[in-house]
Amino acid sequence: MPRLRFRISMSLDGFVAGPGQSVQHPLGVGGERLHDWAFETAAFRRHLGLEGGVVNASSAVIDEQLAGIGATVMGRNMFGGGPGPWSEDPPWNGWWGDNPPFHHPVFVLTRHARAPLALEGGTTFYFVTEGLRSALEKARIAAGDQDVGLGGGADVARQCLAAGFVDQMDINLAPILLGEGERLFEGMGTELHGLRLARTVAAPNAVHLRFERP
Amino acid sequence: MPRLRFRISMSLDGFVAGPGQSVQHPLGVGGERLHDWAFETAAFRRHLGLEGGVVNASSAVIDEQLAGIGATVMGRNMFGGGPGPWSEDPPWNGWWGDNPPFHHPVFVLTRHARAPLALEGGTTFYFVTEGLRSALEKARIAAGDQDVGLGGGADVARQCLAAGFVDQMDINLAPILLGEGERLFEGMGTELHGLRLARTVAAPNAVHLRFERP
Numbered sequence: 001m002p003r004l005r006f007r008i009s010m011s012l013d014g015f016v017a018g019p020g021q022s023v024q025h026p027l028g029v030g031g032e033r034l035h036d037w038a039f040e041t042a043a044f045r046r047h048l049g050l051e052g053g054v055v056n057a058s059s060a061v062i063d064e065q066l067a068g069i070g071a072t073v074m075g076r077n078m079f080g081g082g083p084g085p086w087s088e089d090p091p092w093n094g095w096w097g098d099n100p101p102f103h104h105p106v107f108v109l110t111r112h113a114r115a116p117l118a119l120e121g122g123t124t125f126y127f128v129t130e131g132l133r134s135a136l137e138k139a140r141i142a143a144g145d146q147d148v149g150l151g152g153g154a155d156v157a158r159q160c161l162a163a164g165f166v167d168q169m170d171i172n173l174a175p176i177l178l179g180e181g182e183r184l185f186e187g188m189g190t191e192l193h194g195l196r197l198a199r200t201v202a203a204p205n206a207v208h209l210r211f212e213r214p
Numbered sequence: 215m216p217r218l219r220f221r222i223s224m225s226l227d228g229f230v231a232g233p234g235q236s237v238q239h240p241l242g243v244g245g246e247r248l249h250d251w252a253f254e255t256a257a258f259r260r261h262l263g264l265e266g267g268v269v270n271a272s273s274a275v276i277d278e279q280l281a282g283i284g285a286t287v288m289g290r291n292m293f294g295g296g297p298g299p300w301s302e303d304p305p306w307n308g309w310w311g312d313n314p315p316f317h318h319p320v321f322v323l324t325r326h327a328r329a330p331l332a333l334e335g336g337t338t339f340y341f342v343t344e345g346l347r348s349a350l351e352k353a354r355i356a357a358g359d360q361d362v363g364l365g366g367g368a369d370v371a372r373q374c375l376a377a378g379f380v381d382q383m384d385i386n387l388a389p390i391l392l393g394e395g396e397r398l399f400e401g402m403g404t405e406l407h408g409l410r411l412a413r414t415v416a417a418p419n420a421v422h423l424r425f426e427r428p
Binding site: 012013014030171173175176177178179183184185188189190191192196197199200201202203204205207209211 | 226227228244385387389390391392393397398399402403404405406410411413414415416417418419421423425
């Protein structure tokens with residue numbers, strides 16, 4: 001049974017995106033600072049097809065978080081293109097260019113049907129209008145003997161957490177303040193739904209917290 | 215020059231107290247969960263004059279955080295007794311009983327004058343009505359060649375952070391959600407005022423983040 005593995009970068013004050021998310025600012029204004037710790041590493045740059053970068057304690061964590069994922073589920077906002085029906089001219093093909101860094105099937109939750117979008121490098125986006133459980137089921141089948149990645153955004157993540165679907169949650173804590181934006185745990189109450197801190201990795205510019213079911 | 219060292223326990227969702235702080239619930243409803251990681255250790259129990267407890271990665275951090283503090287500054291809410299003039303019958307002498315776990319002078323910020331309160335074990339509470347800078351100055355003199363501890367609550371901590379007074383900030387991150395209550399960084403914007411992550415200690419039930427000026 002594939003596990004559902006959720007990973008996300010969160011600021012010290014609990015935000016996973018800055019304010020004013022838009023096509024210009026997919027992570028909200030200032031939200032890219034959440035990922036500075038990753039972009040400086042060779043591990044993450046290689047994943048994006050880029051050269052350079054450093055090796056530090058975050059490197060092995062990045063490799064581990066990206067390994068063994070056979071399919072990804074994400075919300076419409078994470079795929080982008082704004083709310084409402086899909087624009088056809090020009091079509092919105094996600095934030096990631098012609099060769100997205102997934103290299104496996106990605107199931108996008110949306111209320112608006114759209115034909116699958118096959119891009120370079122093995123990434124095909126499927127648009128699921130039948131809801132979260134359907135997207136997770138499709139992803140589990142597509143993942144085969146690998147795990148399913150939960151990409152976010154925060155709303156889909158909260159739904160999965162609250163339903164007890166998440167088997168592993170990796171919080172990459174960026175030691176910065178965003179001050180405003182979208183809080184990961186907003187409205188979640190006091191419940192981690194069976195997840196407990198299982199491991200912490202200290203890195204120079206991030207703290208990697210792994211939660212699992214005991 | 216004594217440093218100002220701030221330490222606090224914060225939940226994964228950013229709260230340093232639960233909702234509804236009162237005499238019955240000094241840390242707010244559920245807020246005592248913020249300190250479970252400490253209360254289970256022999257190091258913290260010894261500090262409170264209690265026996266028992268475990269030794270784990272949090273133990274050395276606790277000893278370190280408590281060592282070398284010659285005076286403490288705290289806000290009225292942390293000392294307690296409700297807002298307004300001090301009650302005389304019965305007098306409010308803090309949450310900590312006859313032998314508070316400070317063992318040094320403690321400067322309480324308040325708008326209501328009160329004579330110093332000397333209790334057992336070397337703790338004397340002084341009530342400062344001349345504002346934050348005055349309390350810090352009095353504490354620095356009292357601390358001698360040791361450091362000044364900043365106890366909280368969140369409001370006084372934010373004032374000190376925003377003014378750039380804090381030399382060291384230890385966030386003891388409890389891997390739990392409180393859901394509501396008082397957020398440490400509420401209204402702080404994006405600024406850590408010169409503090410940067412300097413060290414992380416991974417413990418079984420807490421993650422200890424130390425911020426300092428580079």
